[in-house]
Amino acid sequence: MSAMAAHALGDEPSYLEAGGRGLRSWILSTDHKRIAILYLVCMLSFFLVGATLGVLMRLEQLTMGPTIMQPQTYNAMFTVHGVIMIFLFVIPGLPAVFGNFFLPILIGAKDVAFPRLNLLSWYFFVTGAVLAVTSLFTGAGPPDTGWTFYVPYSIRTGTNVSLAVFAAFVLGFSSILTGINFVTTIHRLRAPGMGWHRMPLFPWSLYATGWVQILATPIIGITLLLVILERFFGIGVFDPAKGGDPLLYQHLFWIYSHPAVYIMILPAMGAITEIIPTFAHRTIFGYRAIAYSSVAIAALGSVVWGHHMFTSGMGEMANVVFSLLTFLVAIPSAIKVFNWVSTLHKGSIVVEPPMLYALTFIFLFSIGGLTGLMQGALAVNVHLHDTYFIVGHFHYVMFGGTGFAFFASLLYWFPKMFGKMYNRRVATLAWFPMFIGFNMLYFTMLVLGVMGMPRRYYDHLPQFHTAHVVATVGSWFLVAGLLILLGNFVVALFRGRKAEANPWGGVSLEWTISSPPPMENFEQVPTIAGPPYHFNPVAHR
Amino acid sequence: MTQLAIEEEHGHIVPYPTLIKVWATLAVLTFILTFISKVFHELLAVWAMLFITPLKACLVFYFFMHLKFEGPLLKTMVFVALSTLVIFIGMLFFDVSFR
Amino acid sequence: MSSAIPQPHTLPSAAHHDYAGSKIAMWLFLFSEICLFGGLFLLYSAYRAKYPHEFHDAGNELNFVIGVINTLVLLTSSLSMAASITALQKGSRRLAMLLVGVTVVLGAVFLVNKYFEWMAKFHHGLYPNGPELLKRPPGEILFFGLYFTMTGLHGLHVIAGMVVLSFMLALMARNRIRQDDYGKLENAGLYWHLVDVIWIFLLNLFYLAA
Numbered sequence: 001m002s003a004m005a006a007h008a009l010g011d012e013p014s015y016l017e018a019g020g021r022g023l024r025s026w027i028l029s030t031d032h033k034r035i036a037i038l039y040l041v042c043m044l045s046f047f048l049v050g051a052t053l054g055v056l057m058r059l060e061q062l063t064m065g066p067t068i069m070q071p072q073t074y075n076a077m078f079t080v081h082g083v084i085m086i087f088l089f090v091i092p093g094l095p096a097v098f099g100n101f102f103l104p105i106l107i108g109a110k111d112v113a114f115p116r117l118n119l120l121s122w123y124f125f126v127t128g129a130v131l132a133v134t135s136l137f138t139g140a141g142p143p144d145t146g147w148t149f150y151v152p153y154s155i156r157t158g159t160n161v162s163l164a165v166f167a168a169f170v171l172g173f174s175s176i177l178t179g180i181n182f183v184t185t186i187h188r189l190r191a192p193g194m195g196w197h198r199m200p201l202f203p204w205s206l207y208a209t210g211w212v213q214i215l216a217t218p219i220i221g222i223t224l225l226l227v228i229l230e231r232f233f234g235i236g237v238f239d240p241a242k243g244g245d246p247l248l249y250q251h252l253f254w255i256y257s258h259p260a261v262y263i264m265i266l267p268a269m270g271a272i273t274e275i276i277p278t279f280a281h282r283t284i285f286g287y288r289a290i291a292y293s294s295v296a297i298a299a300l301g302s303v304v305w306g307h308h309m310f311t312s313g314m315g316e317m318a319n320v321v322f323s324l325l326t327f328l329v330a331i332p333s334a335i336k337v338f339n340w341v342s343t344l345h346k347g348s349i350v351v352e353p354p355m356l357y358a359l360t361f362i363f364l365f366s367i368g369g370l371t372g373l374m375q376g377a378l379a380v381n382v383h384l385h386d387t388y389f390i391v392g393h394f395h396y397v398m399f400g401g402t403g404f405a406f407f408a409s410l411l412y413w414f415p416k417m418f419g420k421m422y423n424r425r426v427a428t429l430a431w432f433p434m435f436i437g438f439n440m441l442y443f444t445m446l447v448l449g450v451m452g453m454p455r456r457y458y459d460h461l462p463q464f465h466t467a468h469v470v471a472t473v474g475s476w477f478l479v480a481g482l483l484i485l486l487g488n489f490v491v492a493l494f495r496g497r498k499a500e501a502n503p504w505g506g507v508s509l510e511w512t513i514s515s516p517p518p519m520e521n522f523e524q525v526p527t528i529a530g531p532p533y534h535f536n537p538v539a540h541r
Numbered sequence: 542m543t544q545l546a547i548e549e550e551h552g553h554i555v556p557y558p559t560l561i562k563v564w565a566t567l568a569v570l571t572f573i574l575t576f577i578s579k580v581f582h583e584l585l586a587v588w589a590m591l592f593i594t595p596l597k598a599c600l601v602f603y604f605f606m607h608l609k610f611e612g613p614l615l616k617t618m619v620f621v622a623l624s625t626l627v628i629f630i631g632m633l634f635f636d637v638s639f640r
Numbered sequence: 641m642s643s644a645i646p647q648p649h650t651l652p653s654a655a656h657h658d659y660a661g662s663k664i665a666m667w668l669f670l671f672s673e674i675c676l677f678g679g680l681f682l683l684y685s686a687y688r689a690k691y692p693h694e695f696h697d698a699g700n701e702l703n704f705v706i707g708v709i710n711t712l713v714l715l716t717s718s719l720s721m722a723a724s725i726t727a728l729q730k731g732s733r734r735l736a737m738l739l740v741g742v743t744v745v746l747g748a749v750f751l752v753n754k755y756f757e758w759m760a761k762f763h764h765g766l767y768p769n770g771p772e773l774l775k776r777p778p779g780e781i782l783f784f785g786l787y788f789t790m791t792g793l794h795g796l797h798v799i800a801g802m803v804v805l806s807f808m809l810a811l812m813a814r815n816r817i818r819q820d821d822y823g824k825l826e827n828a829g830l831y832w833h834l835v836d837v838i839w840i841f842l843l844n845l846f847y848l849a850a
Contacts, residue, residue, distance in 0.1 A: 113661050180668040187614070188661040215625050218672045222679035226789070234769040235785035236778075237683055242785070243778025248686055251636070252679055255629055302625065303632055318636035554729045555722065564719040571711050571843075575704065578848040583696070590844050598837050605722040606833045607826075615667060622671035626678040630685055637686045 012518035014419060019519060030115035031519060035122050036101035037417070042126065043089050043097065044486065050084040053077050055479055058441075058472040060458070064465060074458040075144035076159070080136060082147025083164060087171050088129055090402050091260055094267035095178055095213075096125070098409050099206045101417060103182060105510045105517065106200050108191025108526045113184040121177040128171030135163035146456055148257075151238040151249040155230045162231050165224040172217045172224075175263070179213030182206050191509075193528035197291070200508050200532045201284065204291045205270025208298040212259045212266075216302065220256035223249065247313055254305035262301040264398060265365075266294055268405030269336055272358050275412050276340050278506040279355035280347030283533040286339040293332035300329040310381045319378055326376035333369055337362060352504065353427035357408035360435060364400025368393060371446060386456075389449025395442045407485060414489060415503050419516040420496030426488045434481030440474025507535055553610045563604040570597050659823045666827040670834050673797070677838055680790050684845055687782050694779025699849050701766075702787070703757065707847030710753050711839065717746035718836045721805075721829045728812075731819050737812050740805055740825070743832065747802045754795055758788070787846050794838055801832045 012018070015033045019025055026034055057077050060067045069077070100118065104111050112118050136142040139160035145153055154161050186207045190199060227249075229235050236242030238249045277284045284290065306314060306322030314322075340362055349355070371393040375381055384390065415421050444467050449455075453464045460468055502511040513521060574593045578586035603609040608616060688695050724739035765772030766784055773781055808828045811817045817825050 113658065114665065117665075176669075176672050180665050180672075183668055184661050184665045187664060188658055211621075214668050214672050215622060215675050218676035219629075219679045222676050226679075226683075229768075229789060235789055236768065236781045237687075237785055237789075241778075242781045243687075243691065244782060245686070245690070247636070248683060251633055252682065255679075255682075303628060306632075306636065313640075314636045315639035317639035321632070321635045552729065554726055557723060557726060560719055560722050560726065564715060567715050568712060571708060571715070574844070575708050575848060579704065586848070590848065594840060594844050597840050601718060601833055601837050601840070605718050605836075606830055611663075615664065618664075618667060618671070622674055626675060626681070629678065630682050633682055633686060634689070637689055 014514065014516040015519045016516050030119050032100050032104055032111050032115065032118060033517065035118050036097050038122055039092060039096040039100060039125065042129065043092060046084050046088040046129065050081055050089060051479060051482065053081040055475055057081065058475040061460065061468045062472045064459060064462065071458040072144060076142040078456055079143050079146055083132060086147055087168050088132065090264045090398050091175060092125060093264055093402055094271055094406060094409060095182065095206060095209060098271060098413060099182060099267060102413065102510055103185060103203055103206055104189065105521050106203050106508055107186065107189060107194060108509055108522065108528065109185065109189035110520045110522065112181050113188055114181050117177055117181055121174045124170055124174035124177065128167045128174065131167035131170060132164060135160040135167060139163065148253060149227060151246045154227055155238060162228050165227050169221055169224045172221045175213045176217045179210035183210040183214065191526050191528050198528050198531050201273040201290050202270040205266045205294045208294040209263050209266045212263050212298050216256045216259040219252060223252040250309050250312055254308045258305040258308065259302045262297055264402045266297060268402040271405050271409040272340065272361050274508065275354050275358040275408055276343050277533045278504050279350050279352060280344050281535050282343055282347035283535055285342035289335050290339050293335045296332040297329065300325065300332065304329055307376055310378055311385045323376055323378050327373065330369060330373055337366060353424050354408050354412035356428060356431055357404050357411055361401060361404045361408060364396055364404060368396030368401055371396060384449055386454055387449035388445040388453045388455055391455050392442045392445030392449060400438060410489065415499030416510055416515045418493060419499050420492045421499040421503060422488050422492035422496055427485060430481045430484035430488065433477040434485065437474045437477025437481055441471050441478055444471040444474065508532060555604060555607065559604065563600050567597055567600055657823065662823050662827060666830050670830060673834060680786065684786050687786065691779025691782065694777050695783050695849065698780040698783035699846060702847050704847040706753055706757055707843050710750050711843050713746050713750045714836045714839050717743045718833050720746065721832050725822065725826055725829055728819055728822050728825065733812065737809060740809050744802050744805050747798050751795060751798055754791065790842055794842060797835050801835050804828050804831060
């Protein structure tokens with residue numbers, strides 16, 4: 001392995017230098033690594049905007065009655081917060097950044113199957129983002145429908161729904177093309193000797209995700225198009241006055257948006273599966289279980305969408321069927337959790353920052369998953385639907401899950417991507433306010449929901465007041481931790497120590513090439529001789 | 542060059558007569574379907590559609606789109622994609638039919 | 641063992657085309673198109689189940705003769721498309737180009753028919769939010785709403801297909817698509833055939849289901 005590492009550490013300029021250094025060389029680059037960085041910069045910027053909106057919403061809830069804004073503004077805030085976070089951060093999420101950067105490297109390829117299509121995906125992303133931002137400032141103001149754009153209100157409201165919805169439509173192309181690119185890449189560009197069962201598990205998760213991106217995204221595409229057509233031409237498909245059924249909108253919307261959450265979480269799980277073996281210095285427990293459960297989650301997760309609609313007026317039969325399937329889809333997710341924990345058993349565990357955040361992922365995602373199960377029970381759902389419990393639940397899975405996995409991945413792969421090591425003590429320090437703040441903010445929401453506080457409400461009753469204050473203060477700790485974490489990376493970019501090729505002792509292919517990698521990743525396409533996650537045993541003290 | 546030699550170098554070729562036969566079959570099926578739906582009562586028309594239309598689509602997929610001569614991977618992928626759509630519509634009817 | 645001299649950074653060259661990979665990717669794209677129309681098929685099936693009589697009545701107002709003619713037009717265009725690949729594989733470049741041209745022309749014929757159909761409906765006030773349509777029962781309003789949306793979206797795809805095929809013609813003229821490198825034409829053909837398949841279903845839903 002060391003000989004191979006030495007061989008790869010040639011005097012080749014890295015991808016950061018080769019191919020030019022000006023702005024043009026970046027935004028015209030078809031190098032998957034540069035495209036990943038382009039996504040990263042955009043997405044973190046949008047994340048900060050979305051987080052700011054969240055902080056402002058929490059400030060509003062600090063007191064009863066108006067605090068810093070009027071109800072209409074609050075409605076726009078939770079709508080735009082959702083649209084930005086979901087469409088511009090969590091859905092592109094790990095595939096756009098770490099999938100783009102590391103999928104080819106992890107399978108021993110020089111790039112994805114269609115590098116120019118990859119750049120086009122990013123252009124669609126940026127176009128959609130610009131359109132979304134434009135919708136905030138033009139027309140009759142930002143949409144106030146919630147990110148779900150439910151009819152009939154989304155058809156009737158005067159706010160800028162059409163532009164916002166069209167932005168999401170354009171963003172969908174980015175997702176679909178990325179899915180096509182990744183699925184083809186995995187089929188065609190695996191290195192010699194890398195059969196499917198020798199492929200690392202992050203690519204497995206990207207494969208399952210790619211299929212969901214391809215098959216589910218067009219459905220929201222057509223749904224959003226129909227909203228625009230309804231607004232402009234009055235087709236009638238969602239208008240009861242013309243015989244339309246608003247519930248069909250919800251069906252179409254959630255047929256995509258539920259699988260979308262698996263687009264969000266599967267790659268996150270895949271990345272965690274890369275991190276844990278490295279810091280447990282032990283091979284992954286249950287490789288096939290994790291690989292197949294990714295596919296099972298994608299498949300089962302595509303038929304549970306009705307659980308968002310239990311109280312909307314669906315028939316009893318549908319309620320029961322979707323509830324049952326929702327319980328079933330928890331099984332492959334739980335299998336993954338059991339496998340990660342089993343990997344730790346008898347491992348030689350080192351809690352570096354990536355591991356710390358990865359372990360936190362397991363904890364927070366478990367809470368998110370379990371609260372999801374609670375919501376899947378029909379009778380319980382009647383009380384919890386459209387309350388803060390739901391908000392707490394999805395922040396645990398999307399933020400505690402995907403968000404923390406994103407940060408864990410950044411902590412893990414930053415040295416490889418940029419060739420600089422960040423301050424590990426600061427990264428660990430940031431964890432404390434983040435973890436405390438996160439739970440203060442979102443666990444409180446679970447409690448608020450059970451107490452009966454509705455979501456998307458600008459104001460609250462006195463009995464909810466203390467909890468809201470706790471949540472808002474929690475949001476401050478969380479944001480403080482986030483700023484420390486992200487600021488640490490920025491500092492490292494300019495003043496970080498040079499990183500070695502393999503700072504963590506990982507055994508997958510990315511650690512055999514230099515930090516940062518050369519333009520074409522490998523001097524020679526590697527030949528794979530055995531299964532992934534093969535660690536040499538550590539002598540026990 | 543012999544047909545086999547051409548195919549070895551340029552990939553499988555679907556001969557003109559085959560294409561024309563498929564086209565003729567599709568046209569005939571269209572006429573049959575139209576006839577049934579216009580002349581006979583609705584139930585028969587619906588059954589005719591449920592059988593003949595997928596058959597027509599299959600002919601286009603298999604011969605015009607070359608799927609018959611592709612490997613199991615592509616065939617499986619097509620099956621997965623079409624099944625997904627069918628399942629979506631089917632699951633929807635758990636709601637629509639029982640409300 | 642590491643090389644002292646930096647290697648030249650060549651981008652993946654055109655010579656390294658992956659024929660099978662491009663075909664897989666094209667099919668994957670077709671799946672996304674199938675699901676795009678799929679959402680509309682889903683709506684149609686739900687509303688047909690809800691308004692069977694109104695759909696039947698409204699369907700009778702569509703001219704099934706034009707529908708069948710259009711079907712034959714597209715089926716023939718699929719034939720010419722598939723035949724153009726065969727021609728190119730056998731080395732008859734001119735014939736292949738002619739057949740692609742025929743495909744594009746047939747697409748135009750389809751669109752012209754569609755145009756006249758739509759104009760006839762518009763003339764009678766039968767368009768979304770049109771005066772005549774609003775007088776109809778809800779099921780019929782939905783039938784026509786779906787009719788215009790689905791055939792409209794399909795028409796857009798026919799136009800897109802014609803543009804792509806014209807582009808392929810240009811590439812064939814410049815010998816960039818040849819007997820030994822015809823993957824692009826095949827993939828464009830796949831797109832065109834899917835447009836044909838979608839119409840095969842649309843014919844039933846709107847013209848024959850009456």
